[in-house]
Amino acid sequence: MHWRIITVGKPALPWARLGLEDYLYRLRRVARVEHIVVKEGPREQVEAQLLQASVESLRIILDERGKAYRSLDLARWIEQKDIQGTKRASLIIGGADGHSATFRQQADECWTLSSFTLQHEIALVVLAEQLYRAYSILRKEPYHRE
Template sequence: MHWRIITVGKPGHSWVNEAVQMYWKRLNRHGRFEHVMVKEAARPQVEAQITQLCADALRVVLDERGRQMRSVELARWIQNEEVSARKRVCLIIGGADGHSEAFRDAAHVRWSLSSLTMQHDIALVVLAEQLYRAYSILRGEPYHRE
């Protein structure tokens, strides 16, 4: 499966890039993972660009009001998408302005990493780690312990 993780704006800290690259390197044996940064602009422009980038993909908006899952549930969700022959998934992390209600409503799925509001750099690292954890669960690797 091809995973496209989209964020608005460049990460503000070097440790974010280091952490995310480490997880992408680990994850690339499970699928294709790419991080696309959309330049900050007016929300309608940003959302139009993201919509284009995700035209033929399942669009998952990360939002504090979305569905929260345990790591094992996320692993099952990924497994179900792979079994259904899903080819592409876009995971979308908003910028400082978040997502408009219309953009959230147009998404196929809404996830929440936490009921807390997160700065988008931190959300990106948490998302990368949880994807790695989910694939580790699916493969029976010892990374995840319940």
């Protein structure tokens, strides 16, 4: 599956940028993944850019009201989508204003990384790490311990 991680704005915090680079490097050894950045602006314009960037893919938005997955569940979800032939999945992290109700309704799925509201750069690093963890589970590598 080809993953698109779509965010509003580039990570500005140096540690977040380094964390993202590290996990994207690891992920690219086992999956196709790209990070797409859309420009910040009014929510309507941002959401239009997010929709355009996620065209022809399974749209998954990250929001604190979404469905929570355990790491093992995410690995099984990926395995099922691969079996079903899903070609592309877009993981969409909003900006400071989050996602509108209308935008959430346009998504195929809505996930949460935490019941806390996470700053978007933190969410980006956590998401990349969890994708990497899911693939390490599928490959039966020792990264995940349970």
